[in-house]
Amino acid sequence: MSVATKPPAQNSLAHNQLPRYTTQLVLVASAAAGAGVSALWGGFSIVSFAVLSVLIFVIVNTVLSAVVEGRRKAVDKLVTSLVYTAFGLALVPLISVIWSVLDNGTARFSMDFLTTSMRNVTGLNDQEALEGAAPFIGGAYHAILGTFLITALATLISVPIGLLTSIYLVEYGRGRLARSITFFVDVMTGIPSIVAGLFAAALFAVLFGVGTRNGFAGAVALSVLMIPVVVRSSEEMLRIVPNELREAAYALGVPKWRTIVKVVVPTAISGIASGVTLAIARVVGETAPLIVTAGFTSSINTNPFSDWMMSLPAYVYSQALRPLSGSSPQPSFDRAWAAALTLILIVMLLNLVARLIARLFAPKTGR
Amino acid sequence: MSKRIDVGDLNVYYGNFLAVEGVSMAIEPRSVTAFIGPSGCGKSTFIRTLNRMHEVIPGARVQGKVLLDGEDLYGPSVDPVTVRRQVGMVFQRPNPFPTMSIRDNVLAGMKLNSNRMSKSAANEVVERSLQGANLWNEVKDRLDKPGSGLSGGQQQRLCIARAIAVQPDVLLMDEPCSALDPISTLAIEDLIGELKQNYTIVIVTHNMQQAARVSDRTAFFNIAGTGKPGKLIEMDDTTKMFTNPSVKATEDYVSGRFG
Numbered sequence: 278m279s280v281a282t283k284p285p286a287q288n289s290l291a292h293n294q295l296p297r298y299t300t301q302l303v304l305v306a307s308a309a310a311g312a313g314v315s316a317l318w319g320g321f322s323i324v325s326f327a328v329l330s331v332l333i334f335v336i337v338n339t340v341l342s343a344v345v346e347g348r349r350k351a352v353d354k355l356v357t358s359l360v361y362t363a364f365g366l367a368l369v370p371l372i373s374v375i376w377s378v379l380d381n382g383t384a385r386f387s388m389d390f391l392t393t394s395m396r397n398v399t400g401l402n403d404q405e406a407l408e409g410a411a412p413f414i415g416g417a418y419h420a421i422l423g424t425f426l427i428t429a430l431a432t433l434i435s436v437p438i439g440l441l442t443s444i445y446l447v448e449y450g451r452g453r454l455a456r457s458i459t460f461f462v463d464v465m466t467g468i469p470s471i472v473a474g475l476f477a478a479a480l481f482a483v484l485f486g487v488g489t490r491n492g493f494a495g496a497v498a499l500s501v502l503m504i505p506v507v508v509r510s511s512e513e514m515l516r517i518v519p520n521e522l523r524e525a526a527y528a529l530g531v532p533k534w535r536t537i538v539k540v541v542v543p544t545a546i547s548g549i550a551s552g553v554t555l556a557i558a559r560v561v562g563e564t565a566p567l568i569v570t571a572g573f574t575s576s577i578n579t580n581p582f583s584d585w586m587m588s589l590p591a592y593v594y595s596q597a598l599r600p601l602s603g604s605s606p607q608p609s610f611d612r613a614w615a616a617a618l619t620l621i622l623i624v625m626l627l628n629l630v631a632r633l634i635a636r637l638f639a640p641k642t643g644r
Numbered sequence: 645m646s647k648r649i650d651v652g653d654l655n656v657y658y659g660n661f662l663a664v665e666g667v668s669m670a671i672e673p674r675s676v677t678a679f680i681g682p683s684g685c686g687k688s689t690f691i692r693t694l695n696r697m698h699e700v701i702p703g704a705r706v707q708g709k710v711l712l713d714g715e716d717l718y719g720p721s722v723d724p725v726t727v728r729r730q731v732g733m734v735f736q737r738p739n740p741f742p743t744m745s746i747r748d749n750v751l752a753g754m755k756l757n758s759n760r761m762s763k764s765a766a767n768e769v770v771e772r773s774l775q776g777a778n779l780w781n782e783v784k785d786r787l788d789k790p791g792s793g794l795s796g797g798q799q800q801r802l803c804i805a806r807a808i809a810v811q812p813d814v815l816l817m818d819e820p821c822s823a824l825d826p827i828s829t830l831a832i833e834d835l836i837g838e839l840k841q842n843y844t845i846v847i848v849t850h851n852m853q854q855a856a857r858v859s860d861r862t863a864f865f866n867i868a869g870t871g872k873p874g875k876l877i878e879m880d881d882t883t884k885m886f887t888n889p890s891v892k893a894t895e896d897y898v899s900g901r902f903g
């Protein structure tokens with residue numbers, strides 16, 4: 278080595294730097310300080326501990342950096358801590374929801390809960406169960422089945438309509454009609470879910486008589502909520518299919534409709550499929566529209582075209598607000614929590630499925 | 645196979661904008677014709693009117709005649725889809741279908757039109773087209789792998805294989821080598837020389853040497869200024885165009901003394 282490097286102290290590119298683990302050390306120290314101050318200041322509590330620790334950490338870390346490292350690094354550290362704090366704040370509701378649902382839901386969540394209905398379960402059973410004279414009975418099978426049937430029907434209605442609409446918008450739509458469709462889809466996105474439910478209820482009242490409630494009406498209500506989501510997500514996916522692929526197909530003498538069916542949609546299918554799955558996850562927990570269209574029942578109904586049909590959200594609602602036994606409501610509350618847990622599990626599963634679908638259908642690359 | 649093209653007084657518009665004005669030319673079968681000219685003079689616009697690909701762009705329209713072996717492409721009951729089956733096209737950027745394997749990409753013209761064919765016939769088409777595009781040896785062991793896993797030059801030759809698999813009469817190429825390295829470019833130029841035996845070929849290029857190497861006849865397009873329509877300035881045998889053109893602008897352009 279003939280090139281002599283300058284000793285580090287004289288390097289004009291180097292600046293003062295805090296030792297590597299300073300940030301971590303400051304974090305631990307501020308947590309300790311936060312705990313101390315919180316305990317001195319009117320008794321320890323999680324909230325004051327967290328707020329104080331974060332505050333102390335941000336101040337100490339920034340000031341320390343400003344003194345040693347200079348302004349730019351200090352600003353960098355300040356903003357980094359703010360971003361992490363915001364991230365943590367955003368996580369708080371999520372974690373607390375999951376925690377409380379898990380905490381309360383596991384009491385009644387069991388195979389038995391998933392496979393039995395509420396038929397012939399009364400407040401008396403609950404009281405006996407509380408006294409230890411009989412086992413807890415009553416599950417959400419009918420509601421799970423109802424949710425499954427209603428959501429499947431809603432998907433069956435929404436996906437063709439939504440997908441065809443988005444194909445029209447991307448491939449054919451020009452001028453006023455396309456613009457007004459886009460506008461109304463946007464408006465539909467903002468419809469409150471109870472309004473969608475009332476619309477379906479009113480529609481079925483006109484068609485089949487006032488008071489008609491069944492699973493299909495619920496599916497129609499959910500479709501009103503689902504269609505705009507499907508249209509929007511599919512539209513985005515179709516728009517990012519490169520025009521060159523369409524031109525390549527046209528140049529081979531392929532008619533436009535075949536190009537759409539065999540080139541454009543397959544290229545976008547992974548995005549479309551995961552968009553649809555997310556739309557399902559979005560509506561599967563809707564409560565209000567199902568209460569006014571599908572109603573409540575305690576027994577299993579496999580026919581969505583006649584009679585009232587239970588769904589998981591409606592089950593949660595009825596168990597939580599109208600316990601079977603007024604004097605000992607706890608078993609009903611437990612059932613409501615267990616059903617909520619089931620619902621969250623279903624939504625998580627749907628999200629996983631969406632990712633899986635996106636991965637499976639994605640255009641393959643590599644050799 | 646291989647048809648002649650006659651263009652009569654063709655104007656091309658994008659909406660109200662006249663992009664190409666008054667082009668008349670004759671393109672012989674089994675020959676290579678090169679289009680050269682500065683950027684924006686309407687070469688792509690014009691070449692796309694030869695198989696009605698411009699109609700894909702909203703608002704694009706033509707006035708005038710294009711005859712394929714005497715038959716008017718723009719006749720009242722002519723279906724653009726039928727036209728494009730006879731006049732194939734290769735684009736500037738390689739665009740294999742990402743959802744299809746190499747094999748399916750070659751067969752795309754048949755598969756997308758749901759033409760039934762036996763497995764052996766399909767194999768034969770795949771081999772013949774890939775041989776024709778000088779790509780067979782490189783991909784014969786990985787026909788079931790995705791076409792997007794090939795290099796750019798291989799992808800472009802795959803696109804050529806795809807275009808000749810449907811056995812068109814005319815092959816249009818819009819700057820087919822502009823995204824390729826010199827070796828792939830040479831491979832494609834050799835290929836053009838071979839394809840000439842069976843097809844009428846029209847190629848747009850910015851590369852003078854390439855035009856001089858591959859083409860029999862050369863057409864020079866030019867534009868008077870921005871917003872003005874592009875025009876066909878001169879069309880002649882390639883050797884004459886590059887040595888002794890009759891218009892001064894052509895000489896300036898081919899010798900690099902432009903503007």
Ligand SMILES: Nc1ncnc2c1ncn2[C@@H]1O[C@H](COP(=O)(O)OP(=O)(O)OP(=O)(O)O)[C@@H](O)[C@H]1O
Binds near residue numbers: 663683687688874
């Ligand atoms: N889709 C379009 N809509 C409107 N005008 C267009 C469109 N495509 C091209 N033009 C215009 O038509 C004229 C000719 O464009 P064209 O793409 O045919 O040029 P070109 O000769 O192929 O140029 P290049 O060598 O850069 O590819 C240009 O003025 C261009 O702005």
Ligand SMILES: [Mg+2]
Binds near residue numbers: 687688689818
């Ligand atoms: Mg061009």
